[in-house]
Amino acid sequence: MNLATLFELARPRSATDRSRFRLLVATIAIAGAFLLAAWRIKRLGFRGYYYSDQYSDYIQEDGIRTGVAFAAVLLAVASCLLAFQALKLGTAARDRRLGAFRLAGATPNQVRALGAVDAGIAGLIGGLLTGPLYLLLALAIQTLPRTARMLPPANSVDLATWPIVAVVLAVAAAIVGALLGRGVVAEPRERPAKTANVTRAAVACAVGIGLVLLSGLVYRASSSFLVLIGLGLVVVCLALPTVLVAWQGNRLERSGNPLKVLAGGRLLRTVRPHARTLALLVLCGTALGFVGAMGFESLRPKSYSYDTAFYVPGLVFAAGAAVFIALIAGISLLAGTADDLLDQRRQLAALNVLGVGEAQLRASVRYQLTAGITWAVACGLLIGGVLYAHLSSIGSYSPDQSLGLLVTAGVAVVGAGLAWLVGAAAAFLLRGHVHEAAAPENLRST
Incomplete structure (x- = not known):
């Protein structure tokens, strides 16, 4: 199976698939923007006092600056969790399609590749939207009073980091999509009895x-x-x-x-x-x-x-x-x-x-x-x-x-x-x- 066939099969067709795709792209873009914001704050350094009469006290003091960067990472993680939930939308219908695809003669690797392409495309588009979204976030924060400016303006390093973040997000989404396609079963099987879970x-x-x-x-x-x-x-x-x-x-x-x-x-x-x-x-x-x-x-x-x-x-x-x-x-x-x-x-x-x-x-x-x-x-x-x-x-x-x-x-x-x-x-x-x-x-x- 060539790549063009995988792209055609992964293309969203139903209204649920299109909604899932849009939600996945949006959440990945938001996660990437927060990651760029955390990286921008991190480049100020986590040790020593960073004095500036243009930024908030929260990013001037080294201890609090670390907390602000960590908060941005937590917001990115929350967006990634929503992206994972978006990947699982329509699971029953998608599993039926993948099961039929498996019965038609596709190998398990091809099923996983289809899931990887489906999620990877959304991850790549979301990663490409990360840069403009981060720029809008940085510009909006600069319009706030000085005490609320917790993010420095964007610079050329952010522009160079943007493609790297986009590729990382696309690869991560493709890996998760492939792992979600791993559980598709096309043959009847007996469900094993559940053991007591003492965890x-x-x-x-x-x-x-x-x-x-x-x-x-x-x-x-x-x-x-x-x-x-x-x-x-x-x-x-x-x-x-x-x-x-x-x-x-x-x-x-x-x-x-x-x-x-x-x-x-x-x-x-x-x-x-x-x-x-x-x-x-x-x-x-x-x-x-x-x-x-x-x-x-x-x-x-x-x-x-x-x-x-x-x-x-x-x-x-x-x-x-x-x-x-x-x-x-x-x-x-x-x-x-x-x-x-x-x-x-x-x-x-x-x-x-x-x-x-x-x-x-x-x-x-x-x-x-x-x-x-x-x-x-x-x-x-x-x-x-x-x-x-x-x-x-x-x-x-x-x-x-x-x-x-x-x-x-x-x-x-x-x-x-x-x-x-x-x-x-x-x-x-x-x-x-x-x-x-x-x-x-x-x-x-x-």
Whole structure:
């Protein structure tokens, strides 16, 4: 099989494939732009004070400059995770096509080559868009006040680095695409029995022991419950997200509302990807809760004052990064739900024929989306606020955190409400996918 045939077979044809391709290109371009930004900050050096009256204090001080570069790398990693999720969109339909391709006589290497070409093309286009996107980012940051300029202007070294980053992203995408095509099976096989997995229990036990040890390090006995609550929520929401999503799905399935039963069934079918996304939302909520608690503390009347010119840009930058990653997680969840709807179009079309209307199916999708993200965001905000209260209570100056904890609880309630509204809006955006999936034409045999 020559390269032209591979390019022709890898060309996106359906609407789902085109959406997946565009999302993959966009996320790879964003990841490359953040990598170029981290490399630009790194070239300032990680040792010594870099004085400039044009840049923020965050990139002038060596220790903080390292943190800014690391934050840019983390944003690139988050974009890469969304790119990986985009690669897996339409997995069921694509696996059927690759399985038919395999039955037609293609070798496993040709199947993997097809996956590599499919992802490599998107990676190359995204890498080529990295340069213009990074330039726009650098120019936009230069228009901000000096205290917020956390990225120096682009120069000729960035221009020389751009093609290297584009090639690296294309090769990485091709490798991941080839690995995803490795699991295509064209012959019947017997699924082996699953063995007991003790890894999750071992992690929970180890973290539980760590909680006991960390609680002994608390300087003030009155605040020991704060670290236990905060770290306990971390364990529950991050170490055991799959268990919580499965519990939520089972709870919905036991509901007397048939729409919630449908939502619970879809949750149980997509436990692992849904749990990964919710764990990321918990992390983002933790960062926002911590930043919000610190911002509230800086506004309270006290005997000492913060340098707002220094702290406010950092808090805004951290909150913006958390919102960006949460947006990526939300898009990933939305794309996965859309893909799941199209994969279940026969079942949804049968329900539509039997009298379940599209409005009811949309309500079921709304239950599915809001059931998880509401508690994920609320728990994340609580974790951030409680951990900040704990850290403040063990310092040399220990203000009363009662008011701050009340504000944190209020912010968690408001955040949960906003998360529910966002989930409902996302379900509304999927109305076209629901209409397409519930069409009676999907019951035709192919």
